[in-house]
Amino acid sequence: MEKDPLFSQIYTINPSTNCYLIEIGLDQYTDIFDEWDPAPFKHRSIDPDLELYLEGSSEEIPLRYPVELHFKVQAGSRDKKMEEESQNGLKTSFAFKMYLLRKELKKTNTQILRCIALGLIFLWMGMFFSEQFAGRALAYLLAEAIIIGGWVFLWEAVSLFFFTNREIDHKYRIYRRLSDSPVTFQAANKADRGI
Numbered sequence: 001m002e003k004d005p006l007f008s009q010i011y012t013i014n015p016s017t018n019c020y021l022i023e024i025g026l027d028q029y030t031d032i033f034d035e036w037d038p039a040p041f042k043h044r045s046i047d048p049d050l051e052l053y054l055e056g057s058s059e060e061i062p063l064r065y066p067v068e069l070h071f072k073v074q075a076g077s078r079d080k081k082m083e084e085e086s087q088n089g090l091k092t093s094f095a096f097k098m099y100l101l102r103k104e105l106k107k108t109n110t111q112i113l114r115c116i117a118l119g120l121i122f123l124w125m126g127m128f129f130s131e132q133f134a135g136r137a138l139a140y141l142l143a144e145a146i147i148i149g150g151w152v153f154l155w156e157a158v159s160l161f162f163f164t165n166r167e168i169d170h171k172y173r174i175y176r177r178l179s180d181s182p183v184t185f186q187a188a189n190k191a192d193r194g195i
Helices: 005-010 048-060 080-132 137-180
Strands: 019-025 067-073 183-187
Touching: 019 048, 048 067, 048 137, 067 137, 080 137, 080 183
Parallel strands: 019 067, 067 183
Antiparallel strands: none
């Protein structure tokens, strides 16, 4: 992989995997997950601050580069079982986020189809009424209002398709990337205390 000098200054590259490292310092393994979520690690939500950090870091590094989630824990406190549970919990949490985004995308696509159908029906009704009642001012105004309503529905469909769906798809790709990323743990040394 050709290294990007800008990102190489901000993000370290793991020479063995050739992935950009998103480095996270931990005081304890439980810092990864939401402290208010009582579920076991495997089903627990990610800490909201960590989630924002991971999303932001993933957005900063172009999608063409692979990333690795690299947690640094206090020296002497590494626990293989907790690391395995944390890895599984992260994967499950990312998979659940992707599930919710797919559900939201399906809901948005249904809305798009409804808006298109209503828009076309309103346009047809407006044109029909404007032809039938061409000489009557009030009926003509009503027909024009129905036509405007049809265009509003069609614009809503365009807006949902090009803007809302794009945002959902972008977020989905971020979570899929994070889900596919290797998760590693390392004991922090003295130089890492500022992380």
